[in-house]
Amino acid sequence: MRDVHALVFTFPDHERFGLTDQMRRASKSIGALIAEGWGLRQSEKEFKNYLRRALGSANEMEAHLETAKELRYGTAPALQALIEQYALVGAQLVRLIASWRVFDSPSSSIHPPSSVPGAE
Numbered sequence: 103m104r105d106v107h108a109l110v111f112t113f114p115d116h117e118r119f120g121l122t123d124q125m126r127r128a129s130k131s132i133g134a135l136i137a138e139g140w141g142l143r144q145s146e147k148e149f150k151n152y153l154r155r156a157l158g159s160a161n162e163m164e165a166h167l168e169t170a171k172e173l174r175y176g177t178a179p180a181l182q183a184l185i186e187q188y189a190l191v192g193a194q195l196v197r198l199i200a201s202w203r204v205f206d207s208p209s210s211s212i213h214p215p216s217s218v219p220g221a222e
């Protein structure tokens with residue numbers, strides 16, 4: 103997120119309320135959606151919905167970065183590095199959505215294997 107904020111300050115002033123604003127919002131929304139979904143989870147379906155929305159924001163960031171690259175805002179290597187980072191975030195979210203399992207209850211705690219009663 104910091105890299106995106108630093109990058110957009112190099113964009114032309116006429117993008118302040120356009121591409122710059124959209125990129126700043128999308129970069130912040132990924133983590134926020136995951137946190138909100140985790141905090142409000144009532145069901146696997148509901149949490150996965152938040153994860154899908156976070157995935158949408160990651161995809162949105164890739165599209166905005168491609169646009170910035172096409173318009174020659176920022177340096178091509180910096181933009182490409184960010185595109186690859188957001189593609190990785192998207193792939194991780196896809197795997198999380200596909201493999202998510204619901205805990206017994208929202209108050210369940212997660213224990214390392216060595217601290218789970220009965221684990222050897």
